[in-house]
Amino acid sequence: MRTKPPSYRQRKGYAQALVTLTDAVTKQRRDYWLGDHGSPQSRELYHQVLAEWESNGRRLPDPPGNTVGPAAGITVAEVMIRYWRYAQAMYSASEVNSIGQAVKITRQLFGSTPAEAFGPKRLRMVRDAMVKGDPNGNPPRVPWSRPHVNKQVHRLSTIFKWAAGQELISISVFQNLKAIESLKRGRTTAREPAPVGPVPDEMVNATQPFVSRQVWALIELQRLTGARGGELFRLRRKDIDTSTEVWTYTLRDHKTAHHGKTRTIYLGPRAQAVIHPFLLDRPVDAYLFSPADAERERREQMHANRTTPLSCGNRPGTNRCDDPQRGPRDHYTRDTYHTAIQRTCDAAFPPPPELARRRVPAQGRKTNATRWETNAEWKNRFGDRWADLKVWQREHRWHPHQLRHSAGTRIRRDFGLEAAQIALGHSSALVTDAVYAERDMAKAVEVMKRIG
Numbered sequence: 001m002r003t004k005p006p007s008y009r010q011r012k013g014y015a016q017a018l019v020t021l022t023d024a025v026t027k028q029r030r031d032y033w034l035g036d037h038g039s040p041q042s043r044e045l046y047h048q049v050l051a052e053w054e055s056n057g058r059r060l061p062d063p064p065g066n067t068v069g070p071a072a073g074i075t076v077a078e079v080m081i082r083y084w085r086y087a088q089a090m091y092s093a094s095e096v097n098s099i100g101q102a103v104k105i106t107r108q109l110f111g112s113t114p115a116e117a118f119g120p121k122r123l124r125m126v127r128d129a130m131v132k133g134d135p136n137g138n139p140p141r142v143p144w145s146r147p148h149v150n151k152q153v154h155r156l157s158t159i160f161k162w163a164a165g166q167e168l169i170s171i172s173v174f175q176n177l178k179a180i181e182s183l184k185r186g187r188t189t190a191r192e193p194a195p196v197g198p199v200p201d202e203m204v205n206a207t208q209p210f211v212s213r214q215v216w217a218l219i220e221l222q223r224l225t226g227a228r229g230g231e232l233f234r235l236r237r238k239d240i241d242t243s244t245e246v247w248t249y250t251l252r253d254h255k256t257a258h259h260g261k262t263r264t265i266y267l268g269p270r271a272q273a274v275i276h277p278f279l280l281d282r283p284v285d286a287y288l289f290s291p292a293d294a295e296r297e298r299r300e301q302m303h304a305n306r307t308t309p310l311s312c313g314n315r316p317g318t319n320r321c322d323d324p325q326r327g328p329r330d331h332y333t334r335d336t337y338h339t340a341i342q343r344t345c346d347a348a349f350p351p352p353p354e355l356a357r358r359r360v361p362a363q364g365r366k367t368n369a370t371r372w373e374t375n376a377e378w379k380n381r382f383g384d385r386w387a388d389l390k391v392w393q394r395e396h397r398w399h400p401h402q403l404r405h406s407a408g409t410r411i412r413r414d415f416g417l418e419a420a421q422i423a424l425g426h427s428s429a430l431v432t433d434a435v436y437a438e439r440d441m442a443k444a445v446e447v448m449k450r451i452g
Contacts, residue, residue, distance in 0.1 A: 024058035057089025077111035146190035198406035199398040210347040212294035226407030238284040291328040349396035
């Protein structure tokens with residue numbers, strides 16, 4: 001439903017026209033003076049202010065008459081702040097978070113620098129800071145990998161391209177930034193990321209007893225369909241076409257939607273069996289996989305396993321906050337899904353006793369009472385051996401995107417490259433072949449046995 005635009009009106013007791021706008025994010029209200037009420041100039045200015053407000057995602061624009069562009073001496077920090085407001089209305093939360101990381105470093109180094117003076121040399125200095133990291137930061141920032149640094153530099157160039165389009169800076173600033181070269185493999189000190197590969201089924205299956213049925217359903221669907229986790233979080237009953245033998249789920253919003261691409265996920269019999277229990281007794285517009293449902297089921301299971309009589313201890317719900325600041329959401333996000341899997345891996349593959357968290361005496365309680373040591377106590381006890389624990393965790397953890405690699409590898413091996421490309425939703429088979437589908441090396445070994 002379209003909302004009525006803010007009205008052009010005359011302030012009581014004055015001959016001046018004004019319009020009052022509200023910031024879509026902060027809800028702050030501001031009056032914009034337009035000039036003599038009823039004059040053509042005030043009408044024109046009214047439409048200009050409204051147009052800028054709408055184009056900026058209904059964020060408050062500068063008051064009319066403020067100078068913008070190179071003559072205003074706008075700083076790098078001011079450009080970053082304006083783009084940040086624009087990005088929040090245009091991009092996903094994960095993309096906004098990545099933009100925020102690049103913006104933070106740039107503002108720390110050159111926030112007060114005039115935007116017109118920000119050239120390739122300064123951009124290289126920002127890039128070097130990304131490569132080196134900041135061990136003295138709070139929290140410490142580890143060096144970024146070479147591909148991530150290249151993406152962040154590209155995001156910064158995009159910010160200045162947007163600023164030029166908004167007439168905040170001259171176009172030459174952006175054109176000069178395009179002259180900076182990308183970091184090349186083997187020709188830079190930036191670290192190379194570890195390649196992402198499939199995860200063994202044994203590691204995945206070992207986590208099932210420790211995870212909620214909602215998260216396990218997402219895991220199974222990723223293994224069966226090759227979908228991204230983010231493509232399944234908002235799945236609803238009304239989004240699934242069940243009119244054919246193989247169900248289809250066409251996403252309304254996805255990674256390449258802004259390029260005019262469509263993304264359809266195909267759900268075969270096994271995937272249908274995973275989804276079916278979540279379709280029962282659920283509104284058509286409700287998300288199938290809900291953290292709120294998982295938390296409710298967890299509490300019900302804890303109550304069923306309770307050994308303390310109801311006449312003793314807390315009754316169900318009496319120790320809960322009536323108005324919590326943060327509660328479980330109605331659908332999973334990339335962060336909550338990833339965190340759930342990491343915790344499950346830690347439960348399924350606990351570290352050896354010498355690396356595990358220990359119980360310590362609890363002060364101020366009954367005799368012989370103990371508690372789990374805090375992360376700070378755990379880390380201080382380890383000292384230099386804390387790195388050993390991190391190595392153990394890396395070797396015994398897997399992350400959701402590996403499930404997509406597993407599905408791509410299996411589909412490519414059994415049904416060919418084109419089938420893997422369609423299932424994974426790639427517009428080019430080159431991406432499928434080079435990134436997501438590990439080749440079956442056993443075939444090459446068999447061939448060399450015969451001909452080599």
